[in-house]
Amino acid sequence: MMISSPFRFIAVSAAVLLLLSPPRFGHAVSAAVEECDPSKEVCANVSAGAEATSETTASSSEQQQREASDTIHTSGTKNMDTSVSSSDEGDDGGSTSSSSSDTTQNQEPAHKPSLFLRPIRRLTNISVQEFNDEYSPPEKAVPIVFENAMNDVYDPKDWTKEAIIEECGHIPLIDPNDEDCMDDLEEAVVDDDCHSVRFVNTSMLSEEWAGLMNANLTELNITTLGDMMRLQDTPAGSHLYLHDAPMAYYCPPAVERIRVPKYFHTDYRNLENDPDLIDEMEVGHFPDIFISNKGTGSPLHADAHMTRFYFQLLSGKKLWRLLPPSEYWRAGPSIRDEDDYYPTKFGANIINPDFEKFPDLDGALVYEAVLNPGDVIFVPEGWGHQIYNLEDSIATSMNFVDWHALPAFLRHKLYEKGPAFELSYIYRLMTSYLMPVDIPVAPDQEENIDIQDWLDNHHFSTLDVPASVTKFVEFRGQYRNGLDSYRSTDGFPALHVATMANYVAVVAYLLENGASLLEKDYKGRTAMDLAEKLQHYEIVDEIEWHRRKRGSQSFRNYVDWYVEALF
Numbered sequence: 424m425m426i427s428s429p430f431r432f433i434a435v436s437a438a439v440l441l442l443l444s445p446p447r448f449g450h451a452v453s454a455a456v457e458e459c460d461p462s463k464e465v466c467a468n469v470s471a472g473a474e475a476t477s478e479t480t481a482s483s484s485e486q487q488q489r490e491a492s493d494t495i496h497t498s499g500t501k502n503m504d505t506s507v508s509s510s511d512e513g514d515d516g517g518s519t520s521s522s523s524s525d526t527t528q529n530q531e532p533a534h535k536p537s538l539f540l541r542p543i544r545r546l547t548n549i550s551v552q553e554f555n556d557e558y559s560p561p562e563k564a565v566p567i568v569f570e571n572a573m574n575d576v577y578d579p580k581d582w583t584k585e586a587i588i589e590e591c592g593h594i595p596l597i598d599p600n601d602e603d604c605m606d607d608l609e610e611a612v613v614d615d616d617c618h619s620v621r622f623v624n625t626s627m628l629s630e631e632w633a634g635l636m637n638a639n640l641t642e643l644n645i646t647t648l649g650d651m652m653r654l655q656d657t658p659a660g661s662h663l664y665l666h667d668a669p670m671a672y673y674c675p676p677a678v679e680r681i682r683v684p685k686y687f688h689t690d691y692r693n694l695e696n697d698p699d700l701i702d703e704m705e706v707g708h709f710p711d712i713f714i715s716n717k718g719t720g721s722p723l724h725a726d727a728h729m730t731r732f733y734f735q736l737l738s739g740k741k742l743w744r745l746l747p748p749s750e751y752w753r754a755g756p757s758i759r760d761e762d763d764y765y766p767t768k769f770g771a772n773i774i775n776p777d778f779e780k781f782p783d784l785d786g787a788l789v790y791e792a793v794l795n796p797g798d799v800i801f802v803p804e805g806w807g808h809q810i811y812n813l814e815d816s817i818a819t820s821m822n823f824v825d826w827h828a829l830p831a832f833l834r835h836k837l838y839e840k841g842p843a844f845e846l847s848y849i850y851r852l853m854t855s856y857l858m859p860v861d862i863p864v865a866p867d868q869e870e871n872i873d874i875q876d877w878l879d880n881h882h883f884s885t886l887d888v889p890a891s892v893t894k895f896v897e898f899r900g901q902y903r904n905g906l907d908s909y910r911s912t913d914g915f916p917a918l919h920v921a922t923m924a925n926y927v928a929v930v931a932y933l934l935e936n937g938a939s940l941l942e943k944d945y946k947g948r949t950a951m952d953l954a955e956k957l958q959h960y961e962i963v964d965e966i967e968w969h970r971r972k973r974g975s976q977s978f979r980n981y982v983d984w985y986v987e988a989l990f
Contacts, residue, residue: 536778536785543568543792554686559827564803566745568792572684572799573735573871579796581680582737582817584652591674592649596620596640619668620651638663648673655716665714670819673712681710681819682871684799687733690823691853693881710874713818720811723754723769729804729835730822736794739816743800744773745790746807753783754807764838765805774811804828826859848923851911855920856895857929860886883926884961892929896936906938914945922950925959934969
C-alpha cells in the first residue's frame with residue numbers, strides 16, 4: 424500500500440531519530456560489550472576494561488568501608504548499629520511485604536552520641552633530633568607517650584606507697600617554719616599556699632582550676648605525709664590527693680632518683696636573670712609529686728601560661744584523655760575573666776560524658792592513653808586533659824617552655840601583662856639574637872638528666888656560644904656597622920643584651936668579632952657601665968681585657984705605621 428507524502432516524511436524522520444539517539448547512560452558499557460565481536464582484539468580490550476573498571480570500583484568501595492569500619496572500631500566510641508535490614512523485593516523492585524513492616528525495617532537506627540577517641544602514639548627511645556623535628560614543632564605537636572623512658576635509673580619498687588611512707592612519712596604537711604601557715608592550722612583555716620593536700624569539688628569546676636580544693640588538715644586530724652597516705656586507705660580519706668606538690672619538700676631523698684627525660688632539657692622561664700617570671704616557689708617547686716588513690720582523678724582542665732609539660736608515672740596505672748584546643752568549644756569552657764585568652768577550666772567530663780548536658784561533645788575528637796609505670800606522656804601547650812586513676816598511683820611532672828613553645832608563651836604574656844611587657848627584661852631576652860639557646864645536656868643529648876645538672880645548665884654564665892649567635896655575627900657582618908647596627912626591641916645593642924644576661928661566652932665572642940666597647944644604649948650607658956651596675960664581674964674582667972688588648976694593638980699599629988712612614 425502506498426504511503427502518502429506526509430506520512431512517509433513522518434516515518435522517515437522517526438527512523439532517523441531512532442538511529443541517531445544515544446543509548447541510555449546506565450547501559451552504555453554493557454551495550455558496547457554485547458555488540459562487539461569477541462574474536463576481535465579491540466572488543467576484548469573493551470570487555471576487559473569494563474570488567475576491570477567494575478572490579479576496581481567495587482574493591483575501592485569495599486576498602487573504604489573497611490577503613491571506616493576499622494576507624495570506628497578503633498575509636499571505641501561509635502557504637503551505632505550499622506547493619507541495614509533488607510526487605511523481600513518483587514519484580515521491578517516492588518515489595519512483597521506489608522508497607523508498615525517495610526517502614527519499620529528500613530528505618531535507620533537511632534543515633535547514639537559518642538566521642539571520637541584516637542589512641543595516643545606510643546614511642547620507644549627515639550632520638551632527641553627526631554622528637555625536635557617530628558613531634559615538637561607547634562604545627563605538628565600532639566600528645567606522645569614514651570614507653571620506659573626512664574629505664575636507666577627507674578626502679579618501680581622505690582615508688583610504692585609503702586616505700587614512700589617509710590622514706591618520707593614523717594615529713595610535716597605544713598612547713599613548721601612557716602609561722603603564718605602554722606597559725607592557720609591551729610585556727611582550722613584553709614590556705615591554698617600552705618600545703619598540697621587537695622580534693623575535687625565538682626560543683627566548683629568553672630571557678631577553681633580542675634575543681635581542686637585544699638583540704639582542712641585540722642578537721643582531718645592529719646599532720647604528716649604518712650598520716651595522709653594512711654588516711655587515703657580509709658573511706659574518710661579516699662578522696663584525698665597530694666597534687667602538684669614540691670618533691671624537694673615532701674620527699675627530699677626521692678629527688679635524687681628523678682631524671683628529666685632527654686627530650687625536655689630546656690625551660691626558658693628558668694634561665695638566669697629572669698626577674699619577671701622566676702620566684703622562689705617556681706624554682707623550688709620542681710620536680711612535682713602526685714600521690715593518688717584508685718578511683719580518684721582530676722577533671723578536665725588545661726595548664727596555665729601556655730606551658731608544655733611532661734608527666735611520668737612512677738607506680739600504678741592512669742587513664743588519660745586529652746582534648747585539642749580546636750575542640751574546646753564542645754566541652755563547656757569557662758568564660759571567667761582569667762580565662763578570656765584561652766580556657767583552663769571546663770564543665771564537661773570526657774571520661775564519662777554527659778551528652779544531654781553537653782550535646783556538642785557528640786563526635787568530639789579526644790586522644791586517649793593508659794599510662795603504665797615508667798611511661799612518660801608529653802602534652803603540648805594549651806591541650807585540655809582529664810585523668811582517672813585505675814590504680815593507686817605516684818607520679819612526677821614538670822611544666823616547661825622550650826624553643827618551640829616560646830612564641831605562644833610570649834604571646835600569652837603580652838596579652839596578660841599588656842604593652843609594658845614588651846619593655847621587660849624577659850621579652851627583650853627571649854626575642855633577641857641569643858635565641859634559641861642550646862642548653863647543654865649529657866653527651867650527644869641522648870641521656871636523661873639528673874635534677875642538679877638540669878638546674879646547673881640554666882645559667883647563662885656557664886653556657887657555650889649557641890649556633891644562633893654565630894649565625895647572627897655572620898649575618899651582621901654584611902652590614903656597614905656590623906654588630907653595632909643591632910638593637911633589641913627596646914633599644915639595646917647586642918653587647919648590652921649579652922651583658923645583662925651575664926652570658927660570658929657570648930660577650931667574649933662578640934668582642935672577638937669586633938663589637939664596639941664605646942657603643943651606648945638609649946640611656947647613654949656602655950656595656951662596661953651595665954656590667955659594673957649589675958655586678959657581673961666576669962664580664963667586667965672580659966671587657967677590661969679586650970680594652971687593654973685593643974689599646975695595645977692600636978699602639979702597635981701606630982708604631983708600624985710610623986716606622987713605615989719613616990723608611
